[in-house]
Amino acid sequence: MDNVLxxxxxxxxxxxxxxxxxxxxxxxxxxxxxENLRLADGELAVYARDATPLFRGxxxxxxxxxxxxxxxxxxxxxxxxxxxxIPRGAGSNLCAGTVPLTGGIVLSTARMNSILxxxxxxxxxxxxxxxxxxxxxxxxxxHGLFYPPDPGSRTVSTIGGxxxxxxxxxxxxxxxxxxxxxxxxxxxxxxxxxxxTGGRLWxxxxxxxxxxxxxxxxxxxxxxxxxxxxxxxxxxASRTGLAYFDxxxxxxxxxxxxxxxxxxxxxxxxxxxxxxDAVEQxxxxxxxxNAGALLLFGDDGDEAAVARNFERITAVCEDSGAIGxxxxxxxxxxxxxxxxxxxxxxxxxxxxxxTILEDASVPRPRLAEMVARIDAxxxxxxxxxxxxxxxxxGNLHPTCVLESAEDTEGIARAERAFSEVFRxxxxxxxxxxxxxxxxxxKLPYLEQRLGKAQMDLIRRIKRTFDPAGILNPGKxxx
Numbered sequence: 001m002d003n004v005l006x007x008x009x010x011x012x013x014x015x016x017x018x019x020x021x022x023x024x025x026x027x028x029x030x031x032x033x034x035e036n037l038r039l040a041d042g043e044l045a046v047y048a049r050d051a052t053p054l055f056r057g058x059x060x061x062x063x064x065x066x067x068x069x070x071x072x073x074x075x076x077x078x079x080x081x082x083x084x085x086i087p088r089g090a091g092s093n094l095c096a097g098t099v100p101l102t103g104g105i106v107l108s109t110a111r112m113n114s115i116l117x118x119x120x121x122x123x124x125x126x127x128x129x130x131x132x133x134x135x136x137x138x139x140x141x142x143h144g145l146f147y148p149p150d151p152g153s154r155t156v157s158t159i160g161g162x163x164x165x166x167x168x169x170x171x172x173x174x175x176x177x178x179x180x181x182x183x184x185x186x187x188x189x190x191x192x193x194x195x196x197t198g199g200r201l202w203x204x205x206x207x208x209x210x211x212x213x214x215x216x217x218x219x220x221x222x223x224x225x226x227x228x229x230x231x232x233x234x235x236x237a238s239r240t241g242l243a244y245f246d247x248x249x250x251x252x253x254x255x256x257x258x259x260x261x262x263x264x265x266x267x268x269x270x271x272x273x274x275x276x277d278a279v280e281q282x283x284x285x286x287x288x289x290n291a292g293a294l295l296l297f298g299d300d301g302d303e304a305a306v307a308r309n310f311e312r313i314t315a316v317c318e319d320s321g322a323i324g325x326x327x328x329x330x331x332x333x334x335x336x337x338x339x340x341x342x343x344x345x346x347x348x349x350x351x352x353x354x355t356i357l358e359d360a361s362v363p364r365p366r367l368a369e370m371v372a373r374i375d376a377x378x379x380x381x382x383x384x385x386x387x388x389x390x391x392x393x394g395n396l397h398p399t400c401v402l403e404s405a406e407d408t409e410g411i412a413r414a415e416r417a418f419s420e421v422f423r424x425x426x427x428x429x430x431x432x433x434x435x436x437x438x439x440x441x442k443l444p445y446l447e448q449r450l451g452k453a454q455m456d457l458i459r460r461i462k463r464t465f466d467p468a469g470i471l472n473p474g475k476x477x478x
Contacts, residue, residue, distance in 0.1 A: 019103060020060050024081055027061055028105075031073045036111065038062035047088065047106045048099070051153075053354060054405065055096035055440055060108040067439065068186055068194050068225040075223065076192035078105060079468045085190070086472050087219035089129060092153040093358065093440025097165065097218050101474040107223060109160050115139045116226070124183060124200055129160020129224045133167075136229070145231040148175035151435075152342065160224045163403030166216035168435030172301075174266045174391030175232075175287045177435065186226035187214055190466040200228060201229065213461075217331045218437055218471045221465040231386035235300035239310055240267065240334035241327035243317040248272060251293040252368035253437065254320035255391045258297070259364075262391050263309045263318055267298035268392030269341045272371060275348065275388045275399075279340055282347035288324055295322075295391060296341050298334070344388045345399070351384070352401040354411075358418055358424035359394045361434035373424050374398050381417040383410065395434035425447070438476055446476075 028037050038044060039061055048058045060083075065071045078085045078183075084104025091098050100106055113130035120143040127136055133154040137147045150330070151157050151167035157167065163185070168177045184198030198204060198211040214221055245251045251270055258265065271279065271294045280287045287294065295317065299309045314325050328334040349355040362370045371387050378385035389396040398421055402410045422432045422445045432438075432445045447455045462477025463469075 010164045011290060020105070020361040021081065024077060024083065025061070025213060027077055028074065030059065031070050032063050032065050032076075036064040036066075037101050041177075047091070047108075050088075050091040050093050050096060050098045052094055052096040052099065052439070052441060053356065054411070055099045055101075057099050057101040058103065059100040060103045062106045062108060064111045069189055071107065071188040071223050072194055074105070074107060075188055075190050079190050079192070079469050082468060083470060084203070084472050084473050085223075087160075087164070087223045089158035089164070090132070090153075090156045092157045093161060093165055093437060093439065095165075095218075095433070095437040095441045097439030097472075097475060098161075098435050099440060104470075104473075109158065109223075109225075112160075112225060113158075114453045118143055118145070120145060120230075122200060124228055125231055126226060126228045127159050128226060129158060130165075131159050133157050133159060133162055136271065140231050141234060144234050146234045147181065147229060147231055149178045149181060149273075150367060152345075159227050159229070160325060163215050163224055163227055164181075164217065164219050165437040166435070167391075168390070168395065170267050170390070172271060172390060172395070172435070174264050179212060180194075181212055181230045182215050182227065183230055184228035185211055185214055185224055187222035187224055188470050189222045190468060194225075195222070198228065202230065216437070218439060218476050220462060220476045221471065223332055223471075234264075235302075237303035238266070238298065238300035238334065239306055239328060240286075240296070240337045241310065241313065241325065242337055242340065243295040243297065243314075243322045243324055243326075244288040244324040245320070247291045247368075248293040248371050249368040250321040251295045251391065253363075254317045254322065254365070255364060256388040257316040257320055258313055259392075261312045263299070263312050265297050265309070265313065265392065266300045267296060267338075269296040269389065270294065270367075270391040271296070271340065271388045272386060274384075275344050276352060278347040278386065279344055282350055283339060283343050285336065285340055285403040291323060294340065296337065298338070308336070338427035341388070348386055348399050348401055352403045354402040354405045354407070356400040356402070356418075357397055358399070358416055358421065359389070359395060359397050359434050359436045360421060360432055361393070361431035362425055362428045364392070364394045366430070367391060367394050367396070370394075370425065370428055370430070372398060373428075374421055377417050377420045377424070381413045381420075383413050383417050384415065387429060390434075393434070394430065419445070440474055444477065
């Protein structure tokens with residue numbers, strides 16, 4: 001998925017000569033090995049951007065340490081010489097959070113990719129930051145357990161990156177987001193100190209909750225080198241269904257009715273008409289051609305409980321004016337229905353060469369109003385915008401499609417439109433990002449959301465952890 005705000009674009013050229021002093025390069029080679037230090041222009045260019053289009057900044061070097069001790073030595077060296085360090089996992093984030101806007105050293109966690117332990121009796125796992133979300137879940141599944149956070153990029157995103165951004169996903173309504181499952185962290189501070197927060201316990205209130213503070217800090221306070229996460233028993237049954245409505249207002253009423261009926265689905269997603277049309281043209285799933293909105297719902301758990309919940313969900317959807325309800329009979333059919341949500345972005349991407357995807361959240365009862373406001377904003381600024389997202393928790397993904405990345409006028413209109421979208425979300429009691437993070441893309445809007453006093457506090461926390469200001473400059477705490 002792609003996400004951008006052009007107002008803070010940083011187009012930097014690829015450097016032919018590093019700005020890092022030669023003695024420092026010599027020490028970096030000694031720390032991680034010459035084979036794990038990248039300095040060539042072509043290699044550096046790969047790390048000049050992440051999954052956020054149009055944000056770009058070329059690093060002076062890329063280094064891939066093997067463990068916490070090597071990370072500590074790198075950070076001490078960088079602090080001593082005032083060199084920026086940008087931690088990076090898979091680079092799949094959607095807020096330009098790993099773009100080296102000021103150059104410096106990109107610290108890749110790719111080599112730290114071992115699952116250290118799965119402990120079924122404690123229902124937890126320990127992993128290094130470079131382990132993919134899918135690999136962690138597969139390891140848990142071998143013991144009859146699962147890791148609930150389910151970001152859309154789960155096949156490539158890493159657990160370290162998930163923690164750094166507090167990633168969400170399709171199962172957020174029922175199971176929560178990444179922070180709900182992080183029990184402990186090993187973190188290297190910019191000073192080179194190695195700190196272990198939390199641990200293996202589900203209950204531990206000794207001291208400030210630094211684990212929660214670092215979760216979602218987007219690589220600005222420390223480099224995560226180990227994660228301990230809680231696991232849950234793998235549900236014995238799961239089902240998926242679709243409901244079609246004439247309007248998103250009706251779908252919104254159904255969402256409220258489902259929750260009021262005492263059902264907390266594992267999945268409760270929506271697509272507007274533009275998204276449905278794009279998905280159908282892309283995947284040919286046989287979606288209802290005349291519907292104005294689609295509600296994707298799913299549940300998991302005990303088989304009898306899932307069956308009861310599906311009866312309630314179906315009844316609520318019909319009472320809310322659904323023009324059709326479709327439920328899957330088996331796992332294969334469930335996956336086919338989930339495709340309608342998972343392929344939304346690639347489907348929209350086919351409509352133009354540049355896809356700008358954002359996220360904002362509002363209280364659930366105001367979801368339909370927010371989508372209507374987004375449609376009006378798009379029309380006012382003459383941009384093509386479709387909206388999909390997590391109906392159950394009020395998290396929306398307005399997506400703008402432009403014909404070309406060279407369309408500077410269109411990009412400027414999109415920027416103005418997204419700026420108004422964020423102001424509207426705040427006005428409706430919501431926030432500028434529910435799961436993508438702040439990074440560089442949302443930083444210009446953060447004070448509008450938090451206020452000056454809270455921003456000043458964030459900056460003081462940043463200075464305490466990172467007195468030299470080397471970690472991910474131009475992001476949170478800047």
